[in-house]
Every structure is written in structure tokens, then in C-alpha cells.
Amino acid sequence: MSETAPARRRTRPHRVRAARWPLLLAFASLVASTQVLWLSFAPVTTRAADTLGVSDGAIGDLAVVNPIVYVLLAIPAGRWADRRFGLALSTGAALTAAGALLRAVNPESYGWLLAGQVVLSVGQPLVLNATTKVASRWFPATERTRAIAVGAGAQFLGILVAATTAGPLMDAGGLPLLLGAYAALATGAALALVVALALVPPAFAADAGPSPSLSWLRHDRLLLKLAALLFVGVGLFNALATWLDPILEDLGMAGSGGTIIATTTVAGLVGTAVLPDLAARRDRRRTVLLTTTVLAVVVFPLVSVLPAVGLVAVALAVVGFFLLAGMPIALDWSELEAGPERAATATGFLLLAGNLGGAVLVLAVQAVVGNPYLALGAFALLALPGVAVASRLPARAGSHRDPEPSTSRDATP
CATH class of the missing domain: 1.20.1250.20 (MFS general substrate transporter like domains)
Known part of the structure; x- marks a missing residue:
């Protein structure tokens, strides 16, 4: 780093x-x-x-x-x-x-x-x-x-x-x-x-001792914000995978949903390989997460007026590139916040929020899926809270708490 x-x-x-x-x-x-x-x-x-x-x-x-x-x-x-x-x-x-x-x-x-x-x-x-x-x-x-x-x-x-x-x-x-x-x-x-x-013995953190209370988790504002972002992000991806095919069929692009979802997922895998490390090295995690939510608000309504399947695929691939990378960025930030001794609990909390979002947003879009314009508008509206949350994240990882010593904990290979 x-x-x-x-x-x-x-x-x-x-x-x-x-x-x-x-x-x-x-x-x-x-x-x-x-x-x-x-x-x-x-x-x-x-x-x-x-x-x-x-x-x-x-x-x-x-x-x-x-x-x-x-x-x-x-x-x-x-x-x-x-x-x-x-x-x-x-x-x-x-x-x-x-x-x-x-x-x-x-x-x-x-x-x-x-x-x-x-x-x-x-x-x-x-x-x-x-x-x-x-x-x-x-x-x-x-x-x-x-x-x-x-x-x-x-x-x-x-x-x-x-x-x-x-x-x-x-x-x-x-x-x-x-x-x-x-x-x-x-x-x-x-x-x-x-x-x-x-x-292969672990090189670093030992197991934590008994922790009788989860009060640290309930009162950690950063983890709560990251959980809200995963609720939105995972929810949007699940809803897209579930409803894109009927939405595109109503727009006159029948049979293209599966291919576009696969393309979006591949683009997301590329984003996962590139963006988290880049965001960490430049300490721009908030920037990437905010960009992700803003793109969702802009691109989903745009899909409704794009005239060709290829353009829809490109637009959603851009969303996927950022959207899927949001999960590792949030998890990486949570490990910085919670520390290695509580990392698994923090991860469980964030993924729990993502699972809940995956269920809730799928049902929310289902209510309007018969109208492709309303459905794509619903995607944008559901992404709006993510923009509000991402904009309130700390500008730099660690800036929400007192500075810590800059001593590296790397070991000699």
C-alpha cells in the first residue's frame, strides 16, 4: 500500500x-x-x-x-x-x-x-x-x-x-x-x-478472545454505512440478474438477457481484479463507491432508450465493472475498521446486509416489472440512497478515527 x-x-x-x-x-x-x-x-x-x-x-x-x-x-x-x-x-x-x-x-x-x-x-x-x-x-x-x-x-x-x-x-x-x-x-x-x-501457519493475527457484546458493531457508523451500501449494491445486482430478461423482452430485445447478464458479470470480475487494489493504493475507496452508485442512477434509465442490444450490453458492463467491485472494497475497508481480531464478524454483518438487500430489491422491482420504463426507473430510485450514503463516507480510510502509528506490519518473506 x-x-x-x-x-x-x-x-x-x-x-x-x-x-x-x-x-x-x-x-x-x-x-x-x-x-x-x-x-x-x-x-x-x-x-x-x-x-x-x-x-x-x-x-x-x-x-x-x-x-x-x-x-x-x-x-x-x-x-x-x-x-x-x-x-x-x-x-x-x-x-x-x-x-x-x-x-x-x-x-x-x-x-x-x-x-x-x-x-x-x-x-x-x-x-x-x-x-x-x-x-x-x-x-x-x-x-x-x-x-x-x-x-x-x-x-x-x-x-x-x-x-x-x-x-x-x-x-x-x-x-x-x-x-x-x-x-x-x-x-x-x-x-x-x-x-x-x-x-501453512498464519503469519499474523491470532484469534480473538471471547467477546460478550456486539455493541462495537451496532455503534460503528462506518460499518453501518458500508452495510447500507452492500444492501443497495448486492440488491441491484440480484434484481438485475432476476428481471433483466423480461425487461429487455418488453423493450423488443427478447432472448438477450442471459448473454448481457453474463457480460455484466465478466466485466464485474475484471473490476474486482482492478479497482479494489487501485482504490486502496490511492486511498480513494469513497470515490469508487460514490462513482458506482451515481452510475447506477444514471445508466439504468438510459438503458430504456438505447436502440440496440450492443449498446445495452456496453452500458450494463460499465455498471457491472464498478458494482461488483464494491463488495471487496467494502470488505477491505471493514477489515481496516474492525481489525483482524473482529474481521469475520464485520464481514458477516456486511454480507448479511447484502443478502437482505438481494431479497428486498428483487421484490421491489418485481412490483413494476411489467413496465420496462418503470422497472428501470425503479433501479435508479433504489440506487439513490446509495449515493447519499457513499457521499457521507470518510474521504480517507481511517479519517473517522484517531490516527494510528504508521509502523508497517509486513514481515520479511
């Missing part, structure tokens, strides 16, 4: 190991797997329902299990990870793999699929909440933003994998191949991470 960026909290340095990168890769693979398992049936809902002899709604319920369980367990899972990180993350890996394998045992039984979905959903918060904790324990300050971006970006990669592979796998071998392939992916990632955790 540049000299102008605020220093992170000082921790007794240890040896930073080169194996931190394979560990991060294993963790990112598991994060991506949680999203693949969550959305396994979304691209093949009707065919899966026919195979299982249930309604489309019953298949949709399998995906609903994950956000419901996450909302219930996000904070408890974060607190456990802050106290016993290795055990919590290993448990999350084991539950993710176990749930995926349960689904594959009897892939044509709805009961087995539901049981597996519940099990892997319990593991999901233990995995996702570890994103900032992995960065703060194994990576020096100069690499921490990049590590958080990799972990957070893996969520979007998993969504893209599910969207692009479920259909072909279903075509090639039905539910047995679909669920078997995804179980192999999750089990391989879980095993790789558990082995890496055993072989």
Missing part, C-alpha cells in the same frame, strides 16, 4: 510464506463452490422439476434455503470464526462438501436434495465470512486488499460458473452428472483448503 494509505493495525510479525497464494487459491475455489452449489438449479429449474416430479416453486425453494440460513447464522458464524478461525473455516469446508455429496447420493430424490442444501447452507457463512480473515492472517498489508478481492470475486465467478455449466451438464447426463460434477468440485476445494490450513 502506498505511503498515503493509512497503516493497518500493528501485529507481531512472523514469517510470510510463499504458500499463502496456493492457500488463497484453495479458499477462493471453495468460495466459488458455495455459489455454484447455491445456484445449481437456477438455470435448469423447469427440467429439474420435471425430473423430480415437483413444481418449479419447489426447485426455487432449494435456492432460497441458502440466504435464509445465511441471515440466521451470519453473525454467530462470524463470532466463532473470530475466536477459533481454523476450526470454524475447516467446519465450513466440511459442511460444504458434505452437503454437496448428500445431494449426489440420490440426485433424483427431492428429500435428499433438500437435506444436502440445508447442510451446505450451514457451511456457507463459515466460508464466506472468512474472506477478510484469510487476508489478515496470511498476507502482509501491501497484499491484503488484493487477497480480499480474490476471495470476494470468487463469489461472482461461482455465479458465472453455475450459469454457464448447469445447462450443458444437464444436457449431457441429467441431474446425476450435474450434481456429481458439482460435488466433485466442492469436495476437491474443501480438501485442498483443509490441507493448506494444516500445512
Whole structure:
């Protein structure tokens, strides 16, 4: 991180190991797997329902299990990870793999699929909440933003994998191949991470002691603002992925929604790889988050008057480039704010807000989705509170609290 960026909290340095990168890769693979398992049936809902002899709604319920369980367990899972990180993350890996394998045992039984979905959903918060904790324990300050971006970006990669592979796998071998392939992916990632955790000692923060109160979280204005931004940002992306196809169909661009959502997601992955590190090095996190919300307010109404599919794709790709990068930027800032000892709890809180936003904004847009102009206007209106919140963020990370010593906590590799 540049000299102008605020220093992170000082921790007794240890040896930073080169194996931190394979560990991060294993963790990112598991994060991506949680999203693949969550959305396994979304691209093949009707065919899966026919195979299982249930309604489309019953298949949709399998995906609903994950956000419901996450909302219930996000904070408890974060607190456990802050106290016993290795055990919590290993448990999350084991539950993710176990749930995926349960689904594959009897892939044509709805009961087995539901049981597996519940099990892997319990593991999901233990995995996702570890994103900032992995960065703060194994990576020096100069690499921490990049590590958080990799972990957070893996969520979007998993969504893209599910969207692009479920259909072909279903075509090639039905539910047995679909669920078997995804179980192999999750089990391989879980095993790789558990082995890496055993072989690569953390270089920095130790586990926190018992924390009987969450008052620090309730009274931290920065974390509350970041949570509000994720509520809006994740909500907008989920609503876009859910309703873009019918909106474009009403605008005379039928059949283009899936391709444009994939393009928007790829652009977001590029933004996730570029923007968080750039914002951290120049200490311009607020600038990027404010730009993101302003773009959403401007671009969504613009889509309603663009005359060609290509122009719509370009416009939404620009939004995606910034929108998806907002999550790792917010998580990186939360680790600076909460410190490594409470990073998992802070991450759980922010992702909880994002999950709630994903549900609320999808329902809000649904009310007007029959009119494409009203629907796109609703996107802009829902983004407006994000502009207000982002404009009230501190101009520089750390400026909301007393200055800390500038001593680096990097260790010699």
C-alpha cells in the first residue's frame, strides 16, 4: 500500500510464506463452490422439476434455503470464526462438501436434495465470512486488499460458473452428472483448503478472545454505512440478474438477457481484479463507491432508450465493472475498521446486509416489472440512497478515527 494509505493495525510479525497464494487459491475455489452449489438449479429449474416430479416453486425453494440460513447464522458464524478461525473455516469446508455429496447420493430424490442444501447452507457463512480473515492472517498489508478481492470475486465467478455449466451438464447426463460434477468440485476445494490450513501457519493475527457484546458493531457508523451500501449494491445486482430478461423482452430485445447478464458479470470480475487494489493504493475507496452508485442512477434509465442490444450490453458492463467491485472494497475497508481480531464478524454483518438487500430489491422491482420504463426507473430510485450514503463516507480510510502509528506490519518473506 502506498505511503498515503493509512497503516493497518500493528501485529507481531512472523514469517510470510510463499504458500499463502496456493492457500488463497484453495479458499477462493471453495468460495466459488458455495455459489455454484447455491445456484445449481437456477438455470435448469423447469427440467429439474420435471425430473423430480415437483413444481418449479419447489426447485426455487432449494435456492432460497441458502440466504435464509445465511441471515440466521451470519453473525454467530462470524463470532466463532473470530475466536477459533481454523476450526470454524475447516467446519465450513466440511459442511460444504458434505452437503454437496448428500445431494449426489440420490440426485433424483427431492428429500435428499433438500437435506444436502440445508447442510451446505450451514457451511456457507463459515466460508464466506472468512474472506477478510484469510487476508489478515496470511498476507502482509501491501497484499491484503488484493487477497480480499480474490476471495470476494470468487463469489461472482461461482455465479458465472453455475450459469454457464448447469445447462450443458444437464444436457449431457441429467441431474446425476450435474450434481456429481458439482460435488466433485466442492469436495476437491474443501480438501485442498483443509490441507493448506494444516500445512501453512498464519503469519499474523491470532484469534480473538471471547467477546460478550456486539455493541462495537451496532455503534460503528462506518460499518453501518458500508452495510447500507452492500444492501443497495448486492440488491441491484440480484434484481438485475432476476428481471433483466423480461425487461429487455418488453423493450423488443427478447432472448438477450442471459448473454448481457453474463457480460455484466465478466466485466464485474475484471473490476474486482482492478479497482479494489487501485482504490486502496490511492486511498480513494469513497470515490469508487460514490462513482458506482451515481452510475447506477444514471445508466439504468438510459438503458430504456438505447436502440440496440450492443449498446445495452456496453452500458450494463460499465455498471457491472464498478458494482461488483464494491463488495471487496467494502470488505477491505471493514477489515481496516474492525481489525483482524473482529474481521469475520464485520464481514458477516456486511454480507448479511447484502443478502437482505438481494431479497428486498428483487421484490421491489418485481412490483413494476411489467413496465420496462418503470422497472428501470425503479433501479435508479433504489440506487439513490446509495449515493447519499457513499457521499457521507470518510474521504480517507481511517479519517473517522484517531490516527494510528504508521509502523508497517509486513514481515520479511
